[in-house]
Amino acid sequence: MSKIRLTRDLLQDGYAPDELRRMQRDGRLVHVRRGAWAAADGSPAEVTAEVRHRLQLEAVAAQVQPGAVVSHGSAAVLHGLPVWPASIERVHLTRNRSTGAKRRRDVEVHGATLPTAHVAELDGLAVTTLPRTVADLARLLPFDQAVAAGDRAAAQDLDFGHLEDVLSTMEQWPGVRQARRVADFLDGRAETAGESVSRVRIGELGLPSPIPQYEVYDAEGTMIARVDFAWPDRRTIGEFDGRVKYGALLRPGQRPEDVVFAEKLREDALRDAGWQVVRWIWADLARPLLIQQRLLRAFARAGRPL
Numbered sequence: 372m373s374k375i376r377l378t379r380d381l382l383q384d385g386y387a388p389d390e391l392r393r394m395q396r397d398g399r400l401v402h403v404r405r406g407a408w409a410a411a412d413g414s415p416a417e418v419t420a421e422v423r424h425r426l427q428l429e430a431v432a433a434q435v436q437p438g439a440v441v442s443h444g445s446a447a448v449l450h451g452l453p454v455w456p457a458s459i460e461r462v463h464l465t466r467n468r469s470t471g472a473k474r475r476r477d478v479e480v481h482g483a484t485l486p487t488a489h490v491a492e493l494d495g496l497a498v499t500t501l502p503r504t505v506a507d508l509a510r511l512l513p514f515d516q517a518v519a520a521g522d523r524a525a526a527q528d529l530d531f532g533h534l535e536d537v538l539s540t541m542e543q544w545p546g547v548r549q550a551r552r553v554a555d556f557l558d559g560r561a562e563t564a565g566e567s568v569s570r571v572r573i574g575e576l577g578l579p580s581p582i583p584q585y586e587v588y589d590a591e592g593t594m595i596a597r598v599d600f601a602w603p604d605r606r607t608i609g610e611f612d613g614r615v616k617y618g619a620l621l622r623p624g625q626r627p628e629d630v631v632f633a634e635k636l637r638e639d640a641l642r643d644a645g646w647q648v649v650r651w652i653w654a655d656l657a658r659p660l661l662i663q664q665r666l667l668r669a670f671a672r673a674g675r676p677l
Contacts, residue, residue, distance in 0.1 A: 375430045378406045403430045421448050424459040431462045431478055432496055439464040440490050440497045442481060443511070446504040449493045451527070452520040453564040458512065465499065465507075483544075489537060502533040509553035510546030517553045519567040525559030560584045565611045565653060566599055572659040573600075573609075578666060579677075581609055587641060595640045606673040607647040607666065647673050 381391060391408065395401070401409045403423075407430030428445045441449060442465035444458030462478045467485040474480075489503040499507065505524045509517040521529070534554055541547045556574075560583040561567040573581065585601030587608070588594050600609035638648050647669035651662050670676050 375403065375407050375409055375426065375433050377430075377433060378408065381408065401426065403427055406430075406434060420456055420459060421454070424448050424462070427477065428462045429496070431464070435464065435478075439466055439480065440485060440499060442499045442504065443479075443507050446499045447508060447520055449496065449498050450501055450504055450524065452504070452508075452523045453567075454520065455512075455516050458508075458516070484540065486540070500533070500537075501527065501529055502537045505529060505534060505554075506537045506541060506550055509550035510541070510544060514549060514553065515568045515571040517549075518556055518571050519561075519564035521553055521557040522559060522561040522567040522570075523564070525557045526561070527559075529557075529559070531557075558583060562599075563611065563613055565613045565656070568656050569600070569609070569611045569651070569662075572656055572662060573666075576659055576663045578663065579605075587644065587646065589640070589644050595644060596637050598641070602670070605647075605670045605675040606645055607649065607669045607675075608641060609666065610648065610650045612650055612652050 378391070382388075395408075399410065401423075403409050403426045409426050409430075424445065425448055428441055428448070432439070432441070441463070443463035444454050445463040447454045448459060461474070461476075463481065464478065465481040465483055465485050468482045469484065471482040472480060485499075485503075489500055490497055491500045492498070498504075501524050505517075505521050508520050511517075512520070525531075531554070538547060538550055538554065541550070556571075558567075558570065561570065562584070566583065570581075570583070579602060581600035581602050583600060584597055585603070585608075586594055586597050587601070598608045599611050601607070602609075641648055649662075649665045649669050651665070655662055667677060
């Protein structure tokens with residue numbers, strides 16, 4: 372996608388309203404929001420929710436009065452943090468004031484204390500810093516979603532000292548108690564949002580905490596695999612299978628079935644080395660008792676029940 376073009380500028384350049392609508396039908400323009408357009412580089416199917424939201428926030432930034440800072444879910448998009456669709460239904464902005472919060476169809480303006488130390492610049496936009504963004508998300512999002520965003524931030528070298536400094540300015544703010552729980556739970560070793568949510572579910576179930584990204588070796592000392600989760604004392608491995616996982620592993624010329632076959636060989640090697648392997652997918656995270664039952668059975672098969 373190219374830069375945002377406002378309708379008034381396009382009209383001044385000689386485009387008629389009917390022509391803009393025709394270019395939209397032809398797929399040459401994307402109508403981002405009222406009064407704002409962007410040139411399309413590919414098919415509409417290639418425009419992800421995050422890409423479209425980024426266009427929306429750039430359009431809003433071009434149309435609002437100065438002083439608004441991109442924040443919350445919108446800041447998460449700019450920082451490359453995972454977000455759920457509900458978090459980016461609107462563009463989120465924060466103004467440095469205690470009143471004046473507004474919610475419109477596609478924009479939500481938050482009024483809150485916003486020191487200059489909590490503001491950075493990304494791609495020409497004023498945006499809350501990574502620690503401030505994590506703190507805002509941790510206060511207001513469901514715990515598991517906040518952990519997913521925070522884990523990614525931790526993997527990006529989130530400064531936990533700065534996060535604590537930000538939280539210390541929010542002592543009387545709604546949700547700060549949860550935000551501190553989120554901060555204590557973060558682990559930058561999680562490689563996907565699904566792994567982060569898995570850690571949350573495992574903790575909620577009262578199961579022992581696993582070791583993330585655990586390296587498994589055979590009897591000769593050769594590494595078999597690095598797995599999502601491991602309980603070494605119970606010889607059990609947990610693997611979260613997200614749909615994007617196999618696609619991300621494809622090398623040039625490789626087919627998805629090749630990756631699936633290689634994954635089967637990998638799992639066979641893990642079992643041959645005496646490990647129990649338990650897998651789950653996104654749908655299972657909504658039914659955590661199923662994961663609990665599978666893990667408990669695996670612990671029992673390994674001769675190390677809880």
